[in-house]
Amino acid sequence: MLPECTLLVPGFIPLVDPLYAAVPHLTVLWMWFLLPLVAIISVVYQTVRQPELHKMPRAALWMSIKILVAFALIGIGLNILYNLVTAWHAAGHG
Amino acid sequence: MAAAQTSSSTGGRDYAALMLGWLVPGLGHYLVGDRKRALIFAVAIHLLFFTGLLLGGVRALDRPRQPLWDYSQYAAGWPTLVGVAIRNRVDPALVPTRRVNSLGQTVTQMLPPPDAGRPVGFAPIIQGIATAYCGLAGWLNLLVLVDLFMRVSEPSPAVPPAAAGGGAHAA
Numbered sequence: 001m002l003p004e005c006t007l008l009v010p011g012f013i014p015l016v017d018p019l020y021a022a023v024p025h026l027t028v029l030w031m032w033f034l035l036p037l038v039a040i041i042s043v044v045y046q047t048v049r050q051p052e053l054h055k056m057p058r059a060a061l062w063m064s065i066k067i068l069v070a071f072a073l074i075g076i077g078l079n080i081l082y083n084l085v086t087a088w089h090a091a092g093h094g
Numbered sequence: 095m096a097a098a099q100t101s102s103s104t105g106g107r108d109y110a111a112l113m114l115g116w117l118v119p120g121l122g123h124y125l126v127g128d129r130k131r132a133l134i135f136a137v138a139i140h141l142l143f144f145t146g147l148l149l150g151g152v153r154a155l156d157r158p159r160q161p162l163w164d165y166s167q168y169a170a171g172w173p174t175l176v177g178v179a180i181r182n183r184v185d186p187a188l189v190p191t192r193r194v195n196s197l198g199q200t201v202t203q204m205l206p207p208p209d210a211g212r213p214v215g216f217a218p219i220i221q222g223i224a225t226a227y228c229g230l231a232g233w234l235n236l237l238v239l240v241d242l243f244m245r246v247s248e249p250s251p252a253v254p255p256a257a258a259g260g261g262a263h264a265a
Contacts, residue, residue: 015148021151040139044138047131047135
C-alpha cells in the first residue's frame with residue numbers, strides 16, 4: 001500500500017512545504033523520527049571522539065543503543081510519576 | 095624566527111578553515127587535511143538538516159518565540175541562510191488561522207492564508223521535530239568546529255616551540 005503521492009498535491013514543493021501537508025498520516029509516525037536523529041548524533045560525536053576512524057561505527061551503534069534505552073527508561077519513569085501524581089490528586093490529596 | 099613565520103603564515107589559513115567550516119559543515123576538516131572525517135561530517139550534518147527541512151518545510155527555520163532553536167540553526171551555516179531567504183520569499187505573510195487540533199481543541203496558529211495557493215497543514219509535533227532536526231544540525235556543526243579549533247590550535251609537532259632564530263636550519 002503506497003502512501004499518498006506528494007507529487008499529486010497541487011503546489012507542493014519538497015523542502016519548502018511541510019511533508020505532512022501532503023502525507024497527513026505522517027503525524028502518527030512521529031516517534032520513529034527519533035531513530036535517525038539519535039543515529040546521526042552518535043555518528044558525528046564518535047567521529048569527533050574516536051582517534052581511529054575504523055572504530056567509529058561500532059562506537060556510534062553502542063552510543064545510539066544507550067541513548068534509546070535512556071529515552072525509554074526516562075519515558076517509563078515519567079509515565080509512572082504521572083500516574084502516581086494523578087492518582088494522588090484523584091484521591092483528594094491535591 | 096622561521097618557526098614564528100611558519101606559525102603566522104598558517105594562522106590565517108586556520109581561521110579561514112574555521113569560518114568555512116561554519117559556512118559549509120565539514121569543509122574545515124577538509125582544509126586541514128582530515129578528509130575522511132570531513133566527508134562524514136558533511137554527509138551527516140547535511141542529511142540531518144535536510145531531513146528536517148523535508149519534514150517541516152522552510153517554516154521549520156527561524157521560528158518565532160523559539161530563539162534557542164533559531165540561534166542553533168544558524169550554526170549550521172549555508173543551509174539555514176538559504177532556507178530563511180527562501181522562506182521570506184515564498185511564505186511572507188502568515189495570518190492567524192483557527193484550527194482544530196487532534197485533541198479537539200480550537201487553537202490559533204500562524205499559517206499562510208488559504209488563498210495562497212500552497213498546501214497548508216497543522217501538525218505541531220512534526221513541525222517541532224523538524225525544527226529540532228535543523229537546530230541539532232547546528233549544534234553538531236558547533237561540536238565539529240570545536241574539534242577543528244582544538245586541532246588548529248595545537249602546536250605543530252614538526253616545529254619545536256623552543257627553537258629560536260632558526261640557527262639549526264641555517265646550515
